[in-house]
Amino acid sequence: MKSLADLHALRDKLKSDLKLRKESGTKIIIGMGTCGIAAGAREVMAAVLDELARRHLTDVQVQQTGCIGMCDKEVLLDVLRPGEARITYGNVKPEDVSKIIANHVVNGNIVEEMVVGKIENK
Amino acid sequence: MQHIRAHVLVCGGTACKSSGSQKVRDAFARYLEEYKLQDEVMLVETGCHGFCEHGPLVIVYPEGTFYCRVTADDVKEIVEQHLYKGRIVERLLYREPLTQEQVPNYDEIGFYKKQHRIVLANCGEIDPENVGEYIAVGGYEALGKALTQMSPEQVVEEVKKSGLRGRGGGGFPTGLKWQFAKASVSDKKYVICNADEGDPGAFMDRSVLEGDPHRVLEGMAICGYAIGADEGYIYVRAEYPLAIKRLRVAIAQAEEAGLLGRNIFGSGFDFTIHIKEGAGAFVCGEETALMASIEGKRGMPRPRPPFPAVSGLWGKPTNINNVETFANVAQIINNGAEWYSRFGTEKSKGTKVFALTGKINNTGLAEVPMGITMREIIYDIGGGITNGKKFKAVQIGGPSGGCLPESMLDLPVDYDSLIAAGAMMGSGGLVVMDEDTCMVDVAKFFLTFTQSESCGKCTPCREGTKRMLEILTRITEGEGREGDIELLESLAENIKATALCGLGQSAPNPVLSTLRYFRHEYEEHIKNKRCPAGACEKMLSYIIGDDCKGCTKCARNCPVQAISGAVKQKHVIDQSKCIKCGACMAGCPFKAITKG
Ligand SMILES: Cc1cc2nc3c(=O)[nH]c(=O)nc-3n(C[C@H](O)[C@H](O)[C@H](O)COP(=O)(O)O)c2cc1C
16 A cells, blocks of 8 residues: 555445445345245355345345245345335246346336336435 | 445454454355355455444445444355345344334444544545555545645644543643643654553554554654654554454555655655564553663553653653544544534543443443543443342542442543542543442452552552552452541552552542442441451351252261251351352252352
8 A cells, every 4th residue: 555545445445245234225135935935045145145246235134034925926136226116026036136226226217027016215 | 347336244253353353254155155155245354333233234325224243154144135035134234122122223222322433434444454445435535634735733723623532541631731742842752652552451542453554554644744853653462362463454555545654645744664572461551660661671661750741652752642532633634623522521621432331231342422421331232231130339530530320421521520529530430339249349350450460669559559459459358447448548649649650549449439339338347347248258148038948958068077967957057167159048948049
């Protein structure tokens, strides 16, 4: 490190590693109940993590949740962008993940044909 | 590279390590692998979170879930339920002691709510052995700013304006101290960080060094730039092996990154830091004794002046500050003096870290704004007194401090109010005592400590504290004499006025403050040979009551044949033979024996 500018460059690079410990932007929430896991939630999770890494979307949080009672629509995947409605997608397969991330997470366009639920942001 | 979706922070502070956090960490490593989560979940060992009573602590992000008293056996469940399935393991959450309510998130716990963390901001939040994490949260920005955008004068001015005062005990204005060292003309100057932390029960400096060592290094380097020093020493007791290890790692990483060493940030400023391990003598925390110890001499104080700012280490101008003092500096430079001086009271700015110990529910470390009341610290943060007992006193400032009674609980905690009340901030140790504590015994405890730590160089301290201790001992053994209180007071005043260093000058404080607030307890001991708290063993007598059936068991249990009586007749204890061992009471099948 030779200058303050070097420090800033390094900091910007490292900062994303710690974002998780602060409040974040967009959240992706995957149903990991027994039903979800049986329907392939782990594979969907793996696809989400791969896609986020590929696109360097370091400030997107990935969380899991338990069964919410729509077991026949598992795998369920929710996208929650700050200040917007929480959208639940149903019957998600690993191959659907890149479409959801590209359209909704990145560009804010809901993938309407896969939506099974919507909770308005209060 | 994989997207990391969760961080598991395992506390690696000394307290959590001794309650088994290393095994917890190892178990996480094993089960994360077993569940094939090792690439998506990051495992981090942090420094102390301060909530030591409830350790080992584990925090899981992004949820910020706070698990307490985690054992290696709990880890499989956390991995399977929380990290794999997203279900919080409720049985491991913290419960508020008063409401029994479970609290999932760290910042909602009563213990943390009233805290304001400046010094401890990163403790428990970052990996102290990874300089990258410190940089990521803004570390070394202040050093860069000072070196490239500020003159040494401006740095001194900013620290002066912030109102920061020394956290090592005396509360001397830090900026002014830096100004004196800066004003001394010399080819060589030194910066010393005092990490001796000798007060019994204090562990805030250790926690900062273990949890966020770079913050201290950064503060020292800024000080070096301000006063014109190119070399620094950290004097840390050898009983702090983890702090020493993390300091060594931190220094090596900072040097490697060019944040210490030559020509830092291309500014032409050089600064190196050495570690000097001390042997843990209390007097070596005193600045002149400390410097003698670094020089390889016996750790004894010398008269001041000359002050270290004029003639310090190896006779060169030296600025010495406490760990916590240095830990405040980077934030002051980053956010400005005005920001800093918004916290605290008119004359005591910023925050102070306290180590809560004794009969309090939440023992641990708490950082609070100056001026908060003792009541808020003990009840809102500390969770009140254990076992539903009554509060009696709080000892603040360690062996140099004093005991404050219930009537002083609403006192604002700042340097000057504490001095006026007969105590002192000291390093920030708080020992909470309940109704079962004898205040004469407490004074004796602290004086025993200072007496044995007295270096012996000056007579008032060497002889005076010994005489005071003898008097206290005889009072607690029921041998107190008329005039003992007055004798204690006159000895105390003499020692305070004439001892060579702060050790002797403050040693009588625990006696004086207990005499001020609990004089009647001394009088009870002396006049009525009675310890009102029932704590002084030698003054107790065991008495056989009317429930005695004359079974003879106590007489047979008594090791000194002090009990007599015929079979099926009430027995009696010969008080002149009794050695107060309690064997009679412990063995009585009818609970007929009482102590009082
Ligand atoms: C007996 C005695 C023990 C001391 N122990 C410590 C100590 O453990 N840590 C500390 O920082 N200061 C200790 N001090 C205070 C130091 O002499 C010195 O004032 C302090 O390190 C200055 O730093 P500050 O201005 O940042 O508080 C002690 C003083 C005395 C008289």
